[in-house]
Amino acid sequence: MAEPVELPGRLGILPFRNKVLLPGAIIRIRCTSPTSVKLVEQELWQKEDKGLIGILPVRDAADAMSVGTILSSGSGLDLGDRNSKTQVGASDSHKIVGKSQQEVIQWHTRGVAARALHLSRGVEKPSGRVTYVVVLEGLCRFSVQEISTRGTYYTARVSPLDMTRPEMELVEQDPDFTALSLQFKATAMELISVLEQKQKTGGRTKVLLETVPVHKLADIFVASFEISFEEQLSMLDSVDVKVRLSKATELVNRHLQSIRVAEKITQKVEGQLSKSQKEYLLRQQMRAIKEELGDNDDDEDDVSALERKMQSAGMPANIWKHAQRELRRLKKMQPQQPGYNNSRVYLELLADLPWQTASEEHELDLKAAKERLDSDHYGLVKVKQRIIEYLAVRKLKPDARGAVLCFVGPPGVGKTSLASSIAAALGRKFVRISLGGVKDEADIRGHRRTYVGSMPGRLIDGLKKVAVCNPVMLLDEIDKTGSDVRGDPASALLEVLDPEQNKTFNDHYLNVPYDLSKVIFVATANKAQPIPPPLLDRMEVIELPGYTPEEKLRIAKRHLIPRVLDQHGLSSDFLQIPEVMVKLIIERYTREAGVRNLERNLASLARAAAVRVADQEHLLPLSKDVHQLSSPLLESRLGDSAEVEMEVIPMGDNHEMSSDFRVNSPLIVDESMLEKVLGPPRFDDKETGERVAAPGISVGLVWTAFGGEVQFVEATSMAGKGDLHLTGQLGDVIKESAQIALTWVRSRATELKFAAAKETNLLEGRDVHIHFPAGAIPKDGPSAGVTLVTALVSLFSQTKVRSDTAMTGEMTLRGLVLPVGGVKDKVLAAHRYGIKRVLLPERNLKDLVDVPSAVLASMEILPAKRMEDVLEHAFEGGCPWRQSSRL
Numbered sequence: 077m078a079e080p081v082e083l084p085g086r087l088g089i090l091p092f093r094n095k096v097l098l099p100g101a102i103i104r105i106r107c108t109s110p111t112s113v114k115l116v117e118q119e120l121w122q123k124e125d126k127g128l129i130g131i132l133p134v135r136d137a138a139d140a141m142s143v144g145t146i147l148s149s150g151s152g153l154d155l156g157d158r159n160s161k162t163q164v165g166a167s168d169s170h171k172i173v174g175k176s177q178q179e180v181i182q183w184h185t186r187g188v189a190a191r192a193l194h195l196s197r198g199v200e201k202p203s204g205r206v207t208y209v210v211v212l213e214g215l216c217r218f219s220v221q222e223i224s225t226r227g228t229y230y231t232a233r234v235s236p237l238d239m240t241r242p243e244m245e246l247v248e249q250d251p252d253f254t255a256l257s258l259q260f261k262a263t264a265m266e267l268i269s270v271l272e273q274k275q276k277t278g279g280r281t282k283v284l285l286e287t288v289p290v291h292k293l294a295d296i297f298v299a300s301f302e303i304s305f306e307e308q309l310s311m312l313d314s315v316d317v318k319v320r321l322s323k324a325t326e327l328v329n330r331h332l333q334s335i336r337v338a339e340k341i342t343q344k345v346e347g348q349l350s351k352s353q354k355e356y357l358l359r360q361q362m363r364a365i366k367e368e369l370g371d372n373d374d375d376e377d378d379v380s381a382l383e384r385k386m387q388s389a390g391m392p393a394n395i396w397k398h399a400q401r402e403l404r405r406l407k408k409m410q411p412q413q414p415g416y417n418n419s420r421v422y423l424e425l426l427a428d429l430p431w432q433t434a435s436e437e438h439e440l441d442l443k444a445a446k447e448r449l450d451s452d453h454y455g456l457v458k459v460k461q462r463i464i465e466y467l468a469v470r471k472l473k474p475d476a477r478g479a480v481l482c483f484v485g486p487p488g489v490g491k492t493s494l495a496s497s498i499a500a501a502l503g504r505k506f507v508r509i510s511l512g513g514v515k516d517e518a519d520i521r522g523h524r525r526t527y528v529g530s531m532p533g534r535l536i537d538g539l540k541k542v543a544v545c546n547p548v549m550l551l552d553e554i555d556k557t558g559s560d561v562r563g564d565p566a567s568a569l570l571e572v573l574d575p576e577q578n579k580t581f582n583d584h585y586l587n588v589p590y591d592l593s594k595v596i597f598v599a600t601a602n603k604a605q606p607i608p609p610p611l612l613d614r615m616e617v618i619e620l621p622g623y624t625p626e627e628k629l630r631i632a633k634r635h636l637i638p639r640v641l642d643q644h645g646l647s648s649d650f651l652q653i654p655e656v657m658v659k660l661i662i663e664r665y666t667r668e669a670g671v672r673n674l675e676r677n678l679a680s681l682a683r684a685a686a687v688r689v690a691d692q693e694h695l696l697p698l699s700k701d702v703h704q705l706s707s708p709l710l711e712s713r714l715g716d717s718a719e720v721e722m723e724v725i726p727m728g729d730n731h732e733m734s735s736d737f738r739v740n741s742p743l744i745v746d747e748s749m750l751e752k753v754l755g756p757p758r759f760d761d762k763e764t765g766e767r768v769a770a771p772g773i774s775v776g777l778v779w780t781a782f783g784g785e786v787q788f789v790e791a792t793s794m795a796g797k798g799d800l801h802l803t804g805q806l807g808d809v810i811k812e813s814a815q816i817a818l819t820w821v822r823s824r825a826t827e828l829k830f831a832a833a834k835e836t837n838l839l840e841g842r843d844v845h846i847h848f849p850a851g852a853i854p855k856d857g858p859s860a861g862v863t864l865v866t867a868l869v870s871l872f873s874q875t876k877v878r879s880d881t882a883m884t885g886e887m888t889l890r891g892l893v894l895p896v897g898g899v900k901d902k903v904l905a906a907h908r909y910g911i912k913r914v915l916l917p918e919r920n921l922k923d924l925v926d927v928p929s930a931v932l933a934s935m936e937i938l939p940a941k942r943m944e945d946v947l948e949h950a951f952e953g954g955c956p957w958r959q960s961s962r963l
């Protein structure tokens with residue numbers, strides 16, 4: 077604190093409007109008006125640290141209650157009359173009346189002398205006006221005797237008001253003063269500790285409390301917070317230290333209380349802030365932090381990004397309106413509000429869906445399309461022909477609403493890859509929607525958004541993924557959709573495939589119509605029969621039969637092996653699979669209509685080879701470097717970076733290098749490698765022969781989702797009460813067939829000369845048990861009729877059925893053989909099993925046109941009209957009864 081100041085008799089006066097500078101307070105002002113600039117220049121700037129000025133409060137016009145405008149004061153001070161003089165009267169404040177009688181300055185009679193702690197002078201450009209910034213410290217009170225003007229600014233004759241040291245010492249002994257100062261200090265201390273808690277400062281203030289005389293502290297404390305002008309004036313006027321102390325205590329105490337009340341209110345309000353409000357506040361803060369960090373991925377930006385995406389999505393006008401409505405709702409929501417996320421995900425979908433984006437369809441070149449189909453697929457001549465026809469129609473009439481192509485056939489015969497070839501030929505994108513196991517209509521049409529976890533149907537989802545509105549969409553396994561309580565997906569598919577309806581396909585989740593008419597649909601199924609007739613009606617079924625072993629061999633050589641090698645990063649330099657080995661894989665490791673398992677087995681071989689190559693690969697580059705070491709360029713490169721490599725290679729001895737070179741000669745698959753990699757053979761030709769080794773066993777041909785299959789039927793008899801036992805997961809139809817077969821055999825017992833002629837009841841004292849092996853697989857259908865009879869005849873006549881003969885056909889109770897389905901697949905299955913003779917219902921012979929001639933050439937087809945024809949062919953040397961009759 078400054079030492080007692082020597083107050084000069086006259087001070088340059090800086091008027092402060094509605095503001096008081098108290099002793100001990102520090103203030104920073106900027107002087108721009110010519111008057112104040114002059115004052116500062118003459119009284120402070122030129123006198124340097126000796127300069128003092130008087131700060132005199134001036135009342136504002138409104139408070140002055142005077143007539144007219146009161147002269148402006150403060151830094152913008154201007155003078156009315158340069159030579160006026162005012163004698164200070166009895167009143168606390170007095171007026172200077174200007175020229176016009178209307179301009180009045182209402183001066184306060186007491187002021188504070190101040191010195192400059194800091195001065196800075198500036199020149200404004202371009203006017204060249206000088207300005208000052210002054211940091212002033214209030215020093216001591218004075219009273220004004222007389223105000224006059226000197227040049228451009230006021231001066232005043234002043235006299236000091238502060239007590240002298242002896243006077244002060246006297247007061248300090250006054251017990252009232254002591255009590256007052258203690259009280260003040262306590263209040264001040266309290267204020268400091270409250271402020272300390274809030275701002276964690278106050279150390280310095282505490283020091284002040286101990287070092288500065290208490291009457292000065294009173295001024296400093298009061299000056300540190302906001303009080304009214306009147307209160308400031310009364311503080312200035314408290315010349316008596318006791319009065320000053322009690323006033324200051326009152327003001328500090330009031331300030332303290334107001335801080336406490338404010339704190340209480342904040343606490344209360346904070347307590348009432350709900351969790352979400354707090355979160356909101358935190359989020360706001362987080363946003364501010366992110367902004368500061370330039371990290372802009374917050375929600376608001378996301379929403380505007382979403383809006384931009386929506387704008388460029390090309391939605392039709394009505395959908396755009398709908399989307400905007402939803403967006404407005406989203407904007408009003410808080411991110412943590414329930415429903416916000418739903419709404420957002422929904423809008424994202426609207427923005428992502430390809431409303432107009434289409435892959436550009438290039439001019440369809442039928443020749444190129446045919447080449448593409450040929451290069452992708454071996455054989456399938458008819459199928460490819462039909463696809464070309466389909467494409468030709470599209471070329472002539474691009475918006476043609478032809479039937480939807482549906483490829484029907486066992487797995488792995490190329491249905492999916494054909495569909496993707498169509499897409500490639502048309503230059504469109506391809507998307508596959510799997511319908512296998514879809515039982516819920518919502519899978520096709522989506523869930524309404526009111527459901528928890530609702531989402532769009534598979535079609536809309538597929539379109540979002542493929543991001544064009546005109547892809548080739550494969551509805552895979554359309555025969556595997558089922559219906560239950562959750563609706564009927566097939567009926568939803570009807571709408572999808574109907575060109576009249578799919579222009580405005582309504583997905584429940586999307587809730588706005590979507591135009592599917594630009595999509596080219598292709599379907600696949602294993603069987604046509606489970607497809608509901610109305611749906612089948614909209615499709616053109618193209619059947620893909622299984623492949624013969626020769627076809628498989630060619631597919632493997634031309635397509636599968638090159639593809640598999642490529643997928644494993646190999647080439648024929650590394651792995652070669654000779655034709656005989658491919659044949660072995662086909663015969664011994666796969667018994668399927670398609671080529672999927674074949675491809676899998678080839679992939680296993682490629683993997684095994686890849687391991688071997690990769691194992692040795694790290695040696696390869698080294699050996700290359702060794703060869704090139706003679707090149708000076710390389711030598712210099714190795715010199716600084718590849719010393720390790722040089723160390724590893726034994727230069728003199730070529731032993732290790734020769735092992736590297738072994739990789740360069742390809743790995744050729746042989747039988748032992750097949751067994752090592754694929755395991756022991758799973759199938760062989762001898763199977764039927766071995767299984768039909770005893771009487772009572774016959775070979776049937778059945779049709780499954782995996783194509784044709786060979787099905788053995790085993791019958792045996794034992795002591796019993798004449799019952800028929802059936803096992804092997806049989807359906808009702810097949811059980812009935814067994815019943816019919818047994819009845820037929822029993823009714824023909826005498827004719828067939830099974831036993832002694834008199835013995836007419838075949839089942840006298842015995843039960844018959846018929847079993848269909850592969851007991852875990854459910855079986856049904858009428859086509860096992862002839863096979864069942866053959867097994868029973870074989871059992872009762874104790875004659876073995878020919879193991880090279882397989883049969884299929886439904887039989888009536890009277891012994892007529894009726895035609896069955898899936899003949900082509902069954903014949904192919906028989907061929908796979910190496911069966912040489914196939915017994916078919918005579919009326920099925922026409923179906924053989926579809927069977928490759930190579931297959932037909934390799935086997936004997938035996939037509940049967942009646943059961944007797946079957947039996948005639950099934951046994952070595954003809955029907956057993958003939959044999960016995962011959963005897």
Ligand code: ADP
Pocket residue numbers: 452453454455456485486487488489490491492493494600631635636670671672675
């Ligand atoms: P599907 O859809 O009928 O079950 P895929 O189309 O998935 O069968 O075919 C399985 C694999 O067999 C694919 O890699 C496919 O390229 C191949 N494939 C099937 N038929 C042929 C064929 N005729 N020519 C070449 N590759 C074929």
